[in-house]
Amino acid sequence: MSLMSWGMYPKIKNSVFKFNKNETLKQIINEHDDIIPYGNGRSYGDSALNSNIINVRPKDYFINFDEESGLLHIQAGVLLSEILESYVPRGWFLKVTPGTKLITVGGAIASDIHGKNHHVEGCFSECVQAFQIMLADGKVVTCSKDATPELFKATCGGMGLTGVILDAKIYLKKINSQYIDQTTIKTKNLKETFEAFEEYKNKPYSVAWIDCLAKGNKIGKCLLMVGDFRDDGKLNYTKKKQKSIPFNFPSFALNNLSVKAFNWLYYGKAKDGVSKQRVDIDTFFYPLDAICHWNRIYGKNGFTQYQFILPKETSYQGLEEILAAISKSGKGSFLAVLKLYGKTNDNYLSFPIEGYSLALDFKIEKGLFDLLDKLDEIVVKYEGRIYLTKDVRVNKDTFEKGYPHIETFRQFRKNNKMDRKFQSLQSKRVGI
């Protein structure tokens, strides 16, 4: 059975290898060039796709937990959701979590994922004390920021292109509730949105949903949601019953009109100005995980997420231009998520820089990639970059301009004979 990514595009044939013991993995790596590790298939594009895939998801053992320091030792195939299920009731939470909990720890490191608290806590690599990785020659190395800084900087955010992560030690953070006090701020345009982000930037968690189809002086209107954990001692976190999308929707199901209706309902539901809610972890952090296979709403041709980030100085102008271009194109985006990011880190290919990022979903259809190419030009013009974890189509030139450390990364791969061994469709396209 061939594996796909979350965007269900492209669909390619691949050979999937599983391993139980390190010796088996070593043999797989020895015998195959052109191979890429794969976790739970939640990256959107082709960063974990290739003709040869190493499935790391079955490596899902918890190894140890230190109650004193909150250091959790797990294998790389463990899902973040499994960590939450075991540790939220005991008063621990992930220091950094993305908008889905259905990703593996190995994937979190390889994408150096970030969350609603990036402006405070940074990327996932910040909570990684060490991890074990099997390199191109089959050697297993314990990697940490201090002991092997180059390998650490290359692997965190390195999209699986430096080797196969086997396990990791990550710090959890103490919480005293599974509930979050959320404040929702409804804004009328981009200017108000930016002001709201600035006003609430000391809140540890923040994210905004933007209505991408708004036109004229309403461009950039949003719902900004900020929040922090409560302190009420309620830690009764249990798995909720999931709803599921049982089959692919016909691709016409999602058109301009239905997206408009959705955005209107979503936006209309919120009270004007500032309102307050108490929400649980799943509602606040993982709203879409409640619907299994939500990727199927985009139809069988699949979809992609276009996520870019612009430096703070150019963010306002750049976003205005990009939102106008999207609005003009009439291509619907269900979700448009805007977020303010904190300081950039040292990792060669980590996505975040200090500034604003926007993420939009598009179903794959004729004319889409032309539109995205146009958006790329604006991103490049304003010195921004594209998020590899979401990407399935960016060209080499756009990619390189966004990532100034790419040469260092390439050289590191070459020196360690990783460049032919570990490759994905994406790494070949953008020439990593």
Added chain:
Amino acid sequence: MSYVLIIGAKSDIAKATAREYAKHGYDLYLAARNSSELEEFVKDLITRTQQTVKLIELDILDYKSHQAVYDQLEEKPLGVISAIGYLGEQEKAQSNFEEAQQIMDTNYTGVVSLFNIIADDFEKRRSGFIVGISSVAGDRGRKSNYIYGSAKAALTAYLSGLRNRLYDAQVHVLTVKPGFVATKMTEDMDLPEKLTALPEAVAEDIYSAQQKNKNVLYTKWIWRWVMLIIRNIPEWKFKGMSI
């Protein structure tokens, strides 16, 4: 403390079931041959759930040892789940009786030997639950796996009788009939996605059916209807089919 005894603990369904029970606050005895291979898995369960987990060395084909294995459990389990299963090779088993016997003894004789002992104890204590993982393959013999299927059919009949016997003692018996499950056992087969369950989903179904004192569980649920159809194909038609 409340232990559940899981036998055949190395199988993927058993491991998923162990996680499910530990998650719900049960302590575990994990019984298997060469049980020390499960030491890392024990650490996994403890790190996930803080429950007590103990390994029990058990060879299901060494019938004579079964009483001693059960007697050594200081605290008797409040339930037992058998995930013993050996698919074997049908073609080999047709001509090589040793293979056929291995399939029958593992799937049926061995489980009967152990369950007899446990059933007696539960009956005396008038409490406990027994879960036997059989298979939809036991619902009707097909040429592709009828040796395995016949052993599972025997197990299904045994569990049905056991349920009947233990009813008065309020010991509940659940027969589990998984369809296709994506495990080591079926790794090389090309299974239809819509009919194939993940071990974790099977485990959730088992836990929930056991807690509700269900009698027969098909998992995925659709297999109840698939097998209803397959059982009702007239024999004159069925004998010429390849399914």
